[in-house]
Each structure stands twice: as structure tokens, then as C-alpha cells.
Amino acid sequence: MSQTYPLVCTKGVIIFPDQEIVIDVGREASLKAVENARDNYEDKVVLFSQVKLQQENPTFDDIYHVGTLCEIRHVRKFENFLRIKFRGLDRVELKEWSKGSLSDMGTVDILHSYRQDEVEEVALVRMIAGAFEALPHVEKFLSKELMIELSKGIGADVLSDKAVQTFPLLTERKQEYLETLGINDRLEMLLADMEKEKRMSEVEQKINETVKERIDQGQKDYYLREKMHAIREELGDVVEQDKDAEQIRKRLDENPYPDYIKKKVKEELARYEMLPMASGETGVIKTYIDWLMDLPWWQTTQDNEDLSAAQDILDADHYGLKKVKERIMEYLAVKQMTNSLKAPIICLVGPPGVGKTSLAKSVARALGRKFVKMSLGGVRDEAEIRGHRRTYLGALPGRIIQGMKKAGTINPVFLIDELDKMASDYKGDPSSAMLEVLDPEQNSLFSDHYIEEAYDLSKVLFIATANYLENIPPALRDRLEIIELSSYTDIEKVNIARQHLLPKQLLENGLKPSQLKISDDMILYLIRYYTREAGVRQLERTIATICRKTVLAILKDKKKSITISKKLIKEWLGNEKVEYGKKEKKDQVGTVTGLAYTSFGGDILQIEANKFEGKGNLILTGQLGDVMKESASIALDFIRAHAKEYKIDPKMFEKMDVHIHVPEGAVPKDGPSAGVTMTTALVSCFSEIPVKANLAMTGEVTLRGNVLPIGGLKEKSLAAHRSGIDTILIPKGNVKDLDDIPEEVKESVHFIPVSTVKQVLNAALVQ
Template sequence: MTTDKSTTLPQSIPVCPVRGSVIYPTMVQHIDASRAISINAIEAAMQGEKVILIVSQKDKDVDDPKGSDLYDVGTACNVLRVRKNPDGTVQMLVSAVSRVKVSAYTSGDYLTADIEALPAVKGKAVELRALSRELREKFDHVASGGKLSAENVQTIQGKEDAGEMADHIAFNLDFTLEDKQALLELPVVTERIRKLLTLLDTEQEVQAVQARIRAQVKDEIDKNQREYYLREQMKVIQKELNGDEGEEGDEAEQFRAKIEALNLKPDVKKEIDREVNRLARMHPDAAEATVIRTYLTWVTELPWNERSEDRLDVQEAAQVLDDDHYGLEKVKDRVLEFLAVRRLRKERAERGELSAEDVNKGPILVFTGPPGVGKTSIAQSIAKALGRKYVRIALGGARDESDIRGHRRTYIGAMPGRLIQGIRTAGTKNPVILLDEVDKLGSGHQGDPSSALLEVLDPAQNQHFTDHYLGVPFDLSEVMFIATANYPEQIPPALMDRMEVIDFNSYIEQEKLEIAKRYLLPRQLIANGLKANQIAFTDAALEKLISHYTREAGVRNLEREIGTVARKVARRIATGEVKRVKVTDKELERYLGQARHTPETEGKEDMVGVSTGMFYTPVGGDILFVETSILPGKGGLVLTGQLGDVMKESARAALSYAKSNAERFHIDRERLDNSEIHIHVPAGAIPKEGPSAGGAIATSLISALTGIPARHDVAMTGEMTLTGRYLPIGGLKEKVLGARRAGIKHIIMPKTNEPDLRDIPLHLRSSMRFHPAETLDQVLDVSLVGGLKALETPRGEGGAALPPKRKSSRRAGEARA
């Protein structure tokens, strides 16, 4: 055994740690240094003997290595050239000299190492020759696999020294850091070659597997898709070596596991499995893969079989509704009836007398009424009473069918419709879904969303509702749908036919007062940081707030005004001006300014040609005055006050009725034909429409034509016909409440509207007198001073009744002298 001559080296030299690489003797390499510990070591080497130790870190993630983080064997190198880069890094060109063993590391601004050279030992000549020959053959076989460039292969094959050749092979092949370090630590050439031959055998096996993989993948992919080919190759490699199907395979398997857990129907599962298989075969970065991944995410997050258990305790539900809302007795009764029926159905289903589908069937409720009366909030209370999730879908202004059915997946940015989105948000398949403002649905060139709702709201069809995005049916039969609308006449008839209407009437002043005290005032105190003992509203203040500062059917504006007062009181308390405030009706003007609304009051006296009617708007009822003047002219009818077509027709009908009864009512036909009749309904700036003012217009007109005053304490509502019939109208409760607020004591109404009086609280009915009428004669008998008797009595100028004619004392046929 012979030994090469050792290179003379300093006993202690600076250390430059490197990450993930090993350098071998006889090599010339560039080393890039960016860490302070390495740059300081290079500078120390240049100031000394220009010798540096290159040694690998055990863990490449350590940024500030100590001696314990480095291997004990490295490579001593001569520094040939050093160049500093503008970014502060240093590039060093070194020539590797010898393997060295480190006996100790010393820390400082940089590491230094006490070293001793490991002389190269070649071993037995015959053994070395045989190993060298074997090494060349194996290297030639490995190099034929294309792992190395032709230049590197030629350089390695030109090495005469077996040790140098082994070192260059180890450096250029893709071995692990541990294997390369192990080769560095073997100074005996024969042992180093044996270790290297083992690594080359492993590399040959890897190349053989790669060749088999290429053959398997080649038939499955498009040769032009280079990136796809590499990805597929990686999947097969991982399956062959590690038994792992790869990241993409894992993603598909995760979706499959989630789909299995959903317990879907066979036809639905078949369609979704097809999409999962497409994803598994597809390149993960392809645009179509992203679409499929999003689709599968939607599908797996839907609650296909998740339900919330219904609480069907009717008494508890009644308590929840009473706690959350004041009044609305009809609405509460209908909701409790729904719960009672659902409970009885469930009990029968548990006994096997009904199927689950029959239990879930039920009417679609639509809450109709003016804004602010509690339609939306009572839907929340229903969900709370049932123990179900609550989802609100605002349909106001929706003009696209895809809002309901979703977009097809062929479109960019496609997504499910609002119903499926709401179901996913709820997390259960039986939530309470509020379709808010269903009367505000529009239609455009994208389709009619109200038509799309026909399937959704039909209990016989919605168990197979198919969203365009999902492409598979989703069962909506267990969803409790509640719709709201301000104007039910604007809902398409086909859609209205599928729903049960529950009317929400406007609140009367007493109800608003109770709502303000129970709900609005406590809520606004919390919102404005006030305590109950810091502010108090008198009932008179709240009543004035209701009548003089708000005009609405609901209580939204009332809550805003209470909040305004509360904020101003909060400011006074915060500045220390007062500690507590009692808000009275006289102090409201201090906080809110002058009253915005002055309710109409009854006339002060009976007047000719002035009658009192009643009207109803979404913000409540009130009275109006109809004024008629008879003026000299060529004849004709003048109507002012922004009257709608129906009210104009009522005026013409009243004039026709007066003409047809002119002789009976002792109206001068010549005066009627040669006069201009002017009918005005103040206030002129407010548009007015509807047939219910027919009685009031007829009373005003006949009063002006006959000179008989109309009673100021009587208000009337009803539609008249040419033959004098008095027909029913709507909104009687609101009209009566408005008339009572104006001080009216007598109400004329159509007899067919008598059942509507039951909606009016008894204490209000008892303070007024109602006059049901079937004909206009009955209306005039009450609305005119003196009634029908005064009309049918001959009158002189100004409407005064003429004295009865004396009977002649002569017998008929007796001649006068």
C-alpha cells in the first residue's frame, strides 16, 4: 500500500460553511457567499495564507451555524480570486486541495478550524485496477441515460487517476448530501470506489424504472403537452417508489371521500363522480380543472342530508311570537296553525300513517302589507320558534333568471343561484327562507325570475329543483318558504296561485304606542348608550311623536325619531348639562323642531257642497274633503286636485246620477244644463285615485245642486253606480282609524263591508257610529242635513223648503165664476 505525498496546510484556517453541496479535491469551483459568517471567513483567508476550509452544514436551514452544525470532514482550498458584488455578496473562486479532518471549531466573527490532512490511500494495485474498470463501465451505462452533459461525461472519462474520477462522478451525479459527504470522508480510494459503485447500481435501477414509467405514460398523454407529460411522469414515479398517487390524486381522493360521506342518491352521485374522474385525469393548472374544483367544492359543501330538528311546541312558539311582536294577531294565529298541523303530521308519520314527504308538504305563505309593519321580522321569529336556520334572499330589482336558477358552468364566473347559495349558508336542507320583496321582481332579456320561482314554490315540483350550475336535482321540499310583498297585485297570477296570502294591516296609534314602549325605546337606549333612568318618554310625547312627526303604516320612522331624541339627550348628558331627562309632548319641538304632519280634522260646520270622504295609503288612513261649486257657464264638468281616471269616472257617474234623479231631488234642469260644475279635492299637490270616493263626490255634488248642506261630522267611503248601488271597498280598518283620529263620529260604509268591522278594536268601535248602506239614497239620507226627506221636499232659492200648497175648496170640474 502506498500513500500520496500530503499537502502542507496551516494548522488553523478560516471556515466557509456551505449548504447542500460537497466539493472534492482537484476541483476548481465558484462559491457564492451572502452570510456574514462566510464573508468574514473569506476576508480572513485573503488577509492570511489564502487557504480556506469548505465544509457542509448538516441542516441547510440553519442560517447562523456553529461548529456542532457542521460535518467533521471538509475540503481545504486555495482561494484563487474574490469578487464583491454590488448587493453585498461575495463570489470566490477556489481550488480544492485536500480532504481534511477537523479536530475542533472555534467561534467568533467567523469560524476557524484546527485541521489535519487526510492523505489519499490508493490501496492494492490489482484491486484498484479492477474497481477502476468496473467504475468506468457502470459510469458509461449511467451516462448513456442522459443524466450528464456530454462535456461533463468527456471530462470524467478523461481522468486517469481512479480517485479523481470517483470524486468527479460523485460531484456531478444527483446523490444525496449524506452520500456525497460519506464519499468525501473515505480517504482510501478502493473503499471510496466500492461505495460509489453501490450508489451507481441504485442509479441504474432508478433509470430502469424511469424507462418503464415513460413507456407506461407515453400511451396516455399527448406528446405535445410537455408540462402535462412531466406531471404524469411524477405521479407514476411516486406511485412506483413510494406507493403515493401524488398531490392531484390526493385531491381527487379527498373529494371522493367527501362525496361518499354525503350519502347521495345514485343518479346524483354518478354525475358528480364523473366530474371527480375528470379532475383526476386533468392537469391541475388547467383552466378547466379550476372550474371543476370549484364545482366539486360547492357540491360537497351543500347540506344534502343535514337537517335541523323542528321544535313543534305550539305554546312555546306562541310565547316567542308574543315576545318579539305586539299585535298581528291574525298572522300569529296562522303561524301557530301551521305549526300545529306540522306537529300532528309528524306524529302520524311516526306511527307509520304518513310518509316523510307528506309531513314536509305545506303552504307557501306570502306576507303582504305596507313597509315597516313587521313582515320580515316575524319570519325571523318563525325560524326561531321552529328551531330552524333563517336565510333572507332579497329579490327586489332582480331581473335575471340566473338569480334563481344559477348560471351554467360554461360561462366564466358561473355560480349557483341565490337559493342554493342560501342553502349552503344555512348549512341545513330545511331552513326558513324568506323571499323578500317578491313583488319587486323584474324581467329582462336574461329571462323572467318570477317564472323561475314557479318550480321553487310548487310543493309538487320543488323536490327535484335543478340549479343550472349544479346540473343535478336538489330537494327543496323541506324548506319553509315565506315571501313578502308590499303590493300583491304586482305579483304574477301564476306565482300568486301557489301562495297563501296573509295580510299585514297598518298599526293603529295605540299599537304604535305599545310597540314604542316595549321594543323601540329600549332598543334605541342601548344603541345610544343611555340607561333607563337617564331618559323617560311620557305617553303624551310618544302619541304626539306618532301623530305629528311620522306618517307611516309601520314603525320604522317612529324608531328613527325616537333615536334622534335619544341622541340629543345623550349629548346633553355627556356634556354635563343634565343628568336625566323627561321628554314630554311640549319638549318634542325642542328636539325635533316643528311638527311635520298635521292630521286632518273634521269640518267646523255643515257646508253646502263640501262632503267628507276617507282614503287609505300604505302609510295609513285619513279623511279628505270634496268641494263642489256651481258656476255660470255653458255647461260641463271640471275636475281638479290631481284626480286619477277612476276618480274622474266616479265624478261623471255622480253627475249622471244627479241628472237622472233631478226631478225627484227638485234640481232645476235648466240651471243644471247652463252651469259649469267644478269639483275639487284638496290637497291639490297629492295624486288621488280609487273608486271609494264615489259616495263623497255624489254627496258634495247633490249638496251643491240642491243647496242642502252636507254634515261635517259624517265621513263616507264606498263605490257608487249609475243606478245608485253602493259597492264594497278595501282598507276599511285604516280608513276608520284615520277618520277617528280626525274626530269623525259617524261613518257611512257599504253594507257588504260590515264583516270588516271585526278587525277594528272594540274600544274604538264603541266610540263611533257606523251606517251600513246598500244604496246611494241611504248614503244621502245620513250625509245631508235633513236627509232624504229634505231632498225630496220642494225648495226655494238657497235650498230652503217651500211651504206646502193649500188644497182648493172647489170640486174637480167646478167652473170658476
């Protein structure tokens, strides 16, 4: 039988029979319904939940049609709403929604729950009671009253409704419980929801534990640091230590340091924080941490990909040096093609002043990389390369790591200067330490004693320089790509002076090009008679002197412009310093012009031989090294063995002492290329046949009279050319090296290949 009551729509609130709930009622239609219920319907009202909560004026189709008949238990008035306590009485089904004279009215039928299988009902109640106990934090889902009722054996009907009231379910799910009349059906629904809640609780617990571990560790660290901070304050220690530590941690978090470096820094930081500020070790640890964090670990510069621009930079900075420039351009091209390339270890070998160091700077400029330099001249201590152990007082990283810190990137151009000037003593062998630095297969894990962690040097473009290749240990030389820079010819020096040295000195001395006029002939005169060198360093100093004297003349003597002449050069620089064309003026007995290759380039040596009465002794003077002494002995023995062939009386060797001298006795000399020169000098001395003055020779001789090839032919040829010699005897094995000789030298010097001492003597002695 249908009954009619005032109707109230709720937003997302479901009320079950025997449930008391407080609801704020504010809509005008709902306020009228409450007032009508209190006045005319013995505080009875029907509540139905809206399907869509945002609707302000729902209709019949916008609400669930199963609701609850409720009794108004208490009303509290506020300014714009009523706060009402409702008590649920019965389930009802809405049949009709009508507009009454006082309020909206709902015609409803009372719905009654019905029991199903009794055995199943008892089993379900037991299972639910057990499931409640198994739920973590059961108090969230059970009120005290329900727990008491459960212990007393609450009825299934009441249990199914009361348990749902506090269970965390969606509105749609609670509406399903309200609409389900079968008690066992509701109990099964409840059991399924409890199992779901249990699984969710387990997942939540797992997530909470993970989060808690992270938070706990952070809180623990924070707590310990704060505690340590407080203890230090009590002891009067400076709290600057804590600020340093905080800044270091912040820097670690904000930058992509490698994981092993972060771990190492945190370990050292923990030690740093534990020590009192007055401890001497705090400074050591802080310095170590600073080194670790200041080193470049990920910072790089972008390489210049424009090959034409790179070529232009190299050409603008240096005249000639074709091979070196080609090698650099090859490196750039391959890197651009592959987008990744292990940096080669290039070694520029040549005499002083030919531009090795400045070329390395130009390479850095062409690539767009940072440039750092390390000079190895006189380095004897291995710690200079690898650093000191941190246990030593005043320990520091090696110069490689110091250079990387200075560069600030992991891919600079790193110049290792004077590679051939390293020495060894009881402190270790630095050249062996350089093996790891200059080996492309090893330097990705370079180990510095101070840093202790592996450092990657594989992206660094190392450029080494040396004056004399033979002074570099063979094992180290094997790891280098050798590029030789030879001496400059006079014409090359004129071009270098005109294009580079003169503009540079004019700028440095504040002169305009119009204020100093110097012709190419005058530059050539300076080169030949005021400098004697393989490179252009002395030439630059000479030009600088002329520029300074020009400035003085302009300011003191009020001259507008200076034109350089031979007379002015002699007035400013003094008489000629060098004798150009330094060779013997006439053919002489026992005097032969030899060619030498020194660390300062090529040079000519006058080797003199003389004989006098004695007991057959060999006297050597001129600070000769072991190799040249052996060459002299071989030369003398060869002549004694072939005395008759050269019309020399064999008895002379027993009655005569022989003296071989190489002038400039204060200068040490050594090398395997004086054998033919000494042999020729001795044959000339004993046979009294003069040697041609306009001829020079180089080569080593064997006891059988064979001539062996030598090194440094280009340097020696340039030295002979500078000295005005027009014929050079060279070993036949060196003919292949003639391709490297400049054309201007080939045009004025005649090269004669020889393979035996007989050929040497035929060409050198005046017939």
C-alpha cells in the same frame, strides 16, 4: 402376525404407503423412538396421527389406531429438534402401546389393500383421470410424477393413495382414506372429493371475478390518474388540480350525497381532470362542482317541539298580531302530531313598519331553524330566481339556491321580502318563476338553470311579505296563505313603544332606564304629532333621536336623568310635524272626506268638486288612475240621470264645466272605492248643499246607484279614527268586516252601512 416397532405420534400428519414426507420431530418421546428405530429396528418406525392436535402427551385412546409403517430415510439435526424424511411402507393397525426401556413401542398388524370389481376399477380410474383434466388449475393437485404415471396407466392402488397426498383434504378425511382398504371404495371417495373441489373452484372463480372487477376498476382509475398526473408534471402544469380532485372524491365518499349528485360530480370531475390548468373552463367546472357540493342536500336542524317555549318567543318579540301567532302555533302543533308536514307558504300582507320581517325572524327563532332573506324589490330578470345557464360568462345560481347555500340546511325559514315589488321586462317574468318556488306541489323538484339537477324545497318554511296584495299576480296569490297585518292603533303603538322600541333604543344608545323617563302620554304625543304612519318605523326613529339627545345632555350638561315633556320634545324635535285630527273644520259645499287604502296603510283624501261656466266638460286632476277616472264619469252620469230627484236643473250640465280634484296632486292615486265620495261631492256642488265635515265615506257606485263593497276597511277606519272623524259610511256588504275593527275604534266611530247612493246622500248632506 403382529410385530413391534418404536412409535411416534404426529400432529395432523397422515402418511400413505410409497409417500415420502419431511417432519420436524421435537417431543422427547418421539426423539427417543427415532433413536431406538435407527439403532435397533433397521430405521423402521410406526407413525400414528393424534385426534386432538393440542395434546402434548397422548395416550392409546387419543390417537387414530390405523397408521403407517415408515422407514427413516434421512435425519438432519437442529438445536431443539430433528428434521426427518420418512417413507411410507405399509398400513398398520395398532394393537398395543407399551413403554419400552428405550422408547414407546407399538405392536401392530400389517394391513393390505384388496381389489374389488375389476371392470368397476378400470371405469373409476378413467373417470378420475378425466376429472383431473377437468379441474381448473390441475397443477395444484397433481405432481409431475403422478401426471406421468397417469399417462402410463398407473395402478388403481397406487393412484388412490398418491392422488390423495396432494389433494386439499382435512386430516379426518385423509385418515378415512388410510383406513379404507377396498381400492374401489377409495377411488369412489376420491371421485366424490374431486367433484366437490370442482364446484368449490367454480364458486371461488366467480367470487374472484367479482372482486377482480372491483379491484381492476379501482386500479384502472388509479393508473389513469397517476398517468395523467405524470403527464401534467412533464408539461409543467400545476398539480394542485389533482389535489382538488382527490379532496372532492374523498368528500363524496364520506358524505351521504344523493346518488344523482354523486354521479353528476364524478362526470364533471372527469372533465375537470382532462383539461389543462391553463384552460379557462377549469375554473367554470370547479365553481360548478363547489356549488353542487356546498348546497345542503341532507343537513337539517331539529325543530323546537316545546309549544309553550315557541309561544313565549313569539309573544316576547311582538305585541298583538294574534292571528299570525295562532297560525304559526297551528303549524308547529300539526307538525309535532304528524311528524311530517309540507311547509305552508305564508304571505304576510300589510303596510310598512308593522313588523312583517321581524315576525319572520321570530318564527325562525321559535322553531330553532336557520333564517335567510331574499328581497324581490325591483327584480326584473327571471335569472335572479332561476339562475343563469352555465354557458354564460359569469353564470351563477338564482337567489333561491344562493339562500339555501347560505342557510346550510334543507329546512330553513326563508323570507321572500317585497313580493309585490317584482317587475317584468324583456328579460322574463320573475313572478312566473316564483310560481314553482311557492307552490307546495311543485317545489320538491325545483329546477335551477345553473344547478341543472332537481332541488327539494318542500321542507323550507317560506314566508313572503307584501305591502299591497293587489300587486301580486293572481296565479301567484292563489298559491299563498294570506295573513293580513293591519295598521296599529294609537294604544297598540304605545304598548309596542313601551315594551319593545324604548328598551331597544336605550340599549343601543348605552342608557339605563333610570336616565330617560318618558310617560305613556308623551309617547302618545309623539305618535300623534310627530309621526303619521301605519306601522312604528318612524316612531322608532323618533325615539332613537330622543335617546341620542339624552346621551348628549347627560355627557355635555352633566345631567343624571332626563324627564321628557312637551316643551322638551318641541325643543329637541322642532314644532309638531303632523296635524292630528286632519279633517275639515266646518261643513263645506263640494268637499267630501274619502278613505283610501295605500301601500302605506289607510289614509283620508279630501275630494273637491267645483262647477263653472263652460260646455259640459269633466276635468279631473290629482294624478288619478284609470279606475278613479271611471268612477268620476259614473258619478257624473248618475247625477245627470237623477238630476230632478236632487232638485238640480238638467240644463246646468250643458252650460257648466265640472272640475274634480283630489289634493296632493303629486301623489298617484287609484282604486275602486272613490265612487260614492265623488258622487256626493258632485251632488253637493250642483245642489249647493254642504257636506258634514266630521263624516268620511268609502265605496264604489254603479250607474243604477248601488253601493258596492270595498277592501281595506280596517286600514281606512284606523285612518279616519286618527284624523278625528266620528262617522263613517260603509257599504252594506262590508258589515261582516267590522269584526276586525279594534274595539277602541268602534267605541269612538259610528259606522253607518249603506246600499244605495240615496242613503249616502241622506246621511252625508246637511239637511
